[in-house]
Amino acid sequence: MKYFLLPCLIILYLFLATSCSEDRDTLSRSWRIMKVEMKEIELKHNGRKDVQLNNLNIQGRLDSIFKNTHIRLYERGEYAILFQGGDYVSKNWLYDYKTEQITLVGHTPMQEYVLKKIDSGKDWMQVELTLPRDFSITAEFPEFIIGKVSLLFSEDHKYEEGETDLLEPHRNEWRIKPLKKASKEDIRKRLVDHLSYILDYFQLIEDKQQSYFDTRLLQSPLKFYSHGLGVASSSNLPERWSNTFYDQEDAITAQKMLGDALDSTGDYPKGKTFIEEYRKVIEKMRLYLEN
Incomplete structure (x- = not known):
């Protein structure tokens, strides 16, 4: 009996392992959220009694x-989220x-997203999201x-073409706010990575033959004009870009370095586009x- 049971257990183990691997492989791709529907929503008041759920x-x-x-689930266990507003998050998924x-x-535990797969097809998936604890939907209330x-x-x-993957975490390290004040060398490297990302994005656009680009993705102080390029002033830096630095002082240092780099380029070039x-x-x- 035991000689019969052992092969059965091995077969069962291999089946479960294969099934688990196939499920994970199926999930490991790039997704876009197409539809959002409220299910079980309750309002947890934060000290105010005059706010009603229906009014929000x-x-x-x-x-x-x-x-x-856009959400990218990688086979190696990392994920990347690019929210439609341009905010970027990356960590691990299970x-x-x-x-x-x-x-x-x-x-932090309060930033954890739990998704339960409800249904799926060849290129779509319906999930139920349990909102993270203390999930706030508005700054006003x-x-x-x-x-x-x-x-x-x-x-x-949308953000992939050939070997290029703009959601890849290592391409987006410049977006992550440092835990301590940066040296000029640190800021210089972040700016090089930032400009490299923009160049990769423009290359992807050309490869896809797109006729438009979205500056929100770039999270940049660069200002794009018709036949011109500029840098936002230190008093008018985009908040989302400033937030990628430890403090406003570092953000202004980076702005000045970008301005110097732009000044070094000489006459504005001509191109077909x-x-x-x-x-x-x-x-x-x-x-x-870089030099």
Whole structure:
């Protein structure tokens, strides 16, 4: 009997291991959130009694946060999220094949996203999202909502082309706010990485033959004009770019270094397209900062 049982256990183990691997491989791709629906939503008051759930336009606010957000799940266990507003998050993800639950590990427990797969097809997946604890939907009324949201994922490769993957964490390290004040050398390297990202994005646009580009993705103080390129003034830096630095002083230092790099490029070049002109200037800026 024991000789018969052992092969059965081995077969069962291999089946479960293969099933788990296949599920994870199926999930490991690039997704875009196409639809957001409220499920079980409750308002957790933050000391105010005059705010009602119906008055907060929860559906609209959830759409503004999640709809058109891109999520990349990597086989190696990392994930990257690019929210439609341009914010970027990356850490590790876990999958429980028994419960079909995906956990996007946060930097704190309150930032953790738990997704339960409800249904799926060849290139789509419906999941139920349990909102992180203390999930706030508005700065005007800092009330927290708790509950679950239905999300429809569709496979999408907007930020991928060939070997280029703009969601890849190592390409986005310049977005991550440092834990301590940076040296000028640290800032210089961040700027080189930032400009390299912009150049990669423009290359992807050309490879995809797109006729437009989205400056929100770039999270940059660069100002793109018709046949011109500029840098935002130190008193008017984009908040989302300043937030990638330890403090405002470091952000202003970076702004000045970018300005010096732009000044070094000389006469503005001519090109067949605006993007071709931008690329020529930014390549010179990067070279200036690298030397």
